[in-house]
Amino acid sequence: MVKPNRNSTLAFALLGLIWQEPRSGYDLRKFFSSTPMISFSDSPGAIYPALHRLEQRGLVRGHVEERPGLRRRRIFQLTARGRAEFRRWQKQQVVRHDVIRNLDMLMLRFAFMDQFAEKGAALRFLKSLHNELAAYIPSLRKYLKSNREYMPQSGRLALESGIQSYEAQLRWTKAAIASYEQTKGER
Amino acid sequence: MVKPNRNSTLAFALLGLIWQEPRSGYDLRKFFSSTPMISFSDSPGAIYPALHRLEQRGLVRGHVEERPGLRRRRIFQLTARGRAEFRRWQKQQVVRHDVIRNLDMLMLRFAFMDQFAEKGAALRFLKSLHNELAAYIPSLRKYLKSNREYMPQSGRLALESGIQSYEAQLRWTKAAIASYEQTKGER
DNA sequence: TAGTCCATGTAAGATGTTACATGATTCA
DNA sequence: TGAATCATGTAACATCTTACATGGACTA
Numbered sequence: 001m002v003k004p005n006r007n008s009t010l011a012f013a014l015l016g017l018i019w020q021e022p023r024s025g026y027d028l029r030k031f032f033s034s035t036p037m038i039s040f041s042d043s044p045g046a047i048y049p050a051l052h053r054l055e056q057r058g059l060v061r062g063h064v065e066e067r068p069g070l071r072r073r074r075i076f077q078l079t080a081r082g083r084a085e086f087r088r089w090q091k092q093q094v095v096r097h098d099v100i101r102n103l104d105m106l107m108l109r110f111a112f113m114d115q116f117a118e119k120g121a122a123l124r125f126l127k128s129l130h131n132e133l134a135a136y137i138p139s140l141r142k143y144l145k146s147n148r149e150y151m152p153q154s155g156r157l158a159l160e161s162g163i164q165s166y167e168a169q170l171r172w173t174k175a176a177i178a179s180y181e182q183t184k185g186e187r
Numbered sequence: 188m189v190k191p192n193r194n195s196t197l198a199f200a201l202l203g204l205i206w207q208e209p210r211s212g213y214d215l216r217k218f219f220s221s222t223p224m225i226s227f228s229d230s231p232g233a234i235y236p237a238l239h240r241l242e243q244r245g246l247v248r249g250h251v252e253e254r255p256g257l258r259r260r261r262i263f264q265l266t267a268r269g270r271a272e273f274r275r276w277q278k279q280q281v282v283r284h285d286v287i288r289n290l291d292m293l294m295l296r297f298a299f300m301d302q303f304a305e306k307g308a309a310l311r312f313l314k315s316l317h318n319e320l321a322a323y324i325p326s327l328r329k330y331l332k333s334n335r336e337y338m339p340q341s342g343r344l345a346l347e348s349g350i351q352s353y354e355a356q357l358r359w360t361k362a363a364i365a366s367y368e369q370t371k372g373e374r
Numbered sequence: 375t376a377g378t379c380c381a382t383g384t385a386a387g388a389t390g391t392t393a394c395a396t397g398a399t400t401c402a
Numbered sequence: 403t404g405a406a407t408c409a410t411g412t413a414a415c416a417t418c419t420t421a422c423a424t425g426g427a428c429t430a
Contacts, residue, residue: 006419008389026409036327036346039287046390048411053388071398071409100226111345122341140223154309157366158298159223161359168355172348179344193391195417213381233418235383240416258381258426 007059007085009105010050013040015078015086016112018060024073025051039104051076059085083116090117094128099136103169123180126173133170137163194246194272196292197237200227202265202273203299205247211260212238226291238263246272270303277304281315286323290356310367313360320357324350 007015017028025047032042041047054060059082062074078086090109098106106129113122140163148156194202204215212234219229228234241247246269249261265273277296285293293316300309327350335343 006388010389024409025411029409036330036349041288041390043391044409044411045392045413049389052411073409101228107345107348111342114339114341143223152301153366153370154301155298157359157363158294161294161356161363162223164355164359165352168351169348172344172351176344176348179340183340193416197417211381212383216381228418230419231381231383232385232420236417239383256427260381 007054007089008050009102009108010040010046011054012086012089012105013037013108014047014050014054015059015082016108016116018076019078019083019086019112019116022075022077024065024075026073054082058082086112086116090121090125094125094132096132096136099129099132123177123184126177126180130170130173130177133166133173137166137170140166194241194276195237196289196295197227197233198241199273199276199292200224200295201234201237201241202246202269203295203303205263206265206270206273206299206303209262209264211252211262213260241269245269273299273303277308277312281312281319283319283323286316286319310364310371313364313367317357317360317364320353320360324353324357327353 014028017023017031023031025044028051029042029044029047032038032040032047051060051062055062055076058079060076061079062076064072065075066072090113092109094106110122110125110129113125140159144156144159144163151159201215204210204218210218212231215238216229216231216234219225219227219234238247238249242249242263245266247263248266249263251259252262253259277300279296281293297309297312297316300312327346331343331346331350338346
């Protein structure tokens with residue numbers, strides 16, 4: 001049995017965007033296809049069923065907007081439950097598993113922090129992301145060191161790519177922490 | 188209808204590892220859980236069904252190994268079709284869509300290049316990856332430039348993280364090209 | 375004797391993919 | 403009149419996740 005009510009990355013992306021402002025399925029598809037959120041699928045077969053699921057779960061509510069000369073559209077808004085669920089998600093601890101398998105989802109969480117999480121959440125998030133990255137990277141380095149002689153050139157390079165990618169993420173995290181600590185006093 | 192025979196990233200990871208040396212499902216699970224390939228799931232509910240699908244498609248063949256005092260295990264080997272399918276996959280063009288949505292899969296492809304693709308494949312792969320990255324990054328920069336004033340701090344930082352991550356990948360790609368061009372004459 | 379490792383599996387369910395379908399309006 | 407855009411949907415299918423299940427061997 002699957003744990004009930006575990007929303008997907010796409011589901012949270014939809015919730016965040018709808019929270020920013022009420023949107024239709026079409027609006028969301030266009031947003032995905034025309035911004036850096038292109039990493040999400042803009043296909044109707046992904047978006048519309050996902051919105052219906054969110055509605056069934058009571059996280060969004062849609063109302064039909066009739067406009068003369070245009071096809072009717074359904075505009076979705078977050079419900080109180082939807083906002084609570086989104087905040088619950090944003091408050092979750094940063095765990096190793098997410099760093100390794102769901103870094104995209106972590107960055108999506110962070111992207112909406114300023115808008116929907118309490119003050120201080122962003123900095124807490126960044127610090128725990130920093131800790132997880134700083135703990136994980138050495139284990140990759142260690143593996144590389146012990147195995148580099150037995151690995152083909154492309155295999156070794158691929159591993160180095162992964163390590164460098166985590167290192168870039170760690171540098172970004174440090175810079176982001178500095179950026180938040182600087183603005184802290186100002187607000 | 189879904190296009191038939193499109194194997195998943197996991198399926199190709201299994202094929203590559205089995206091609207390196209015949210392995211059982213348990214071997215594969217242990218490999219995933221104890222190396223940087225931990226980014227793949229090591230759960231039996233993922234691995235065993237995937238192996239059975241590969242066998243049904245004629246890409247691997249398993250034979251039972253009986254050992255006194257231990258539970259029997261099934262060791263899988265690649266078939267001729269499996270090798271052909273793997274090579275077909277490795278030869279595919281690097282397209283924008285994969286850079287954005289399947290960078291993991293691209294790096295997996297690269298990881299096995301030296302072992303199973305023809306000479307020159309790695310360099311061709313790297314050059315076309317380089318071109319796609321170099322073409323994509325400016326569009327992200329442009330979006331950031333036009334929208335940074337309207338974005339919350341965390342949203343802007345999240346986008347910068349994505350850009351820096353692609354830039355790190357691009358730097359790696361350049362270094363990898365240099366590395367291949369250097370060793371080219373030597374082999 | 376309790377826990378850990380070896381080893382393989384299935385069941386239920388959610389999500390995502392590609393492809394097909396419909397229909398109005400605007401614009402060249 | 404044909405193409406593009408607005409707009410929402412379904413059908414078939416594959417894959418993955420979590421959880422449950424089984425059972426032998428070794429070891430503290």
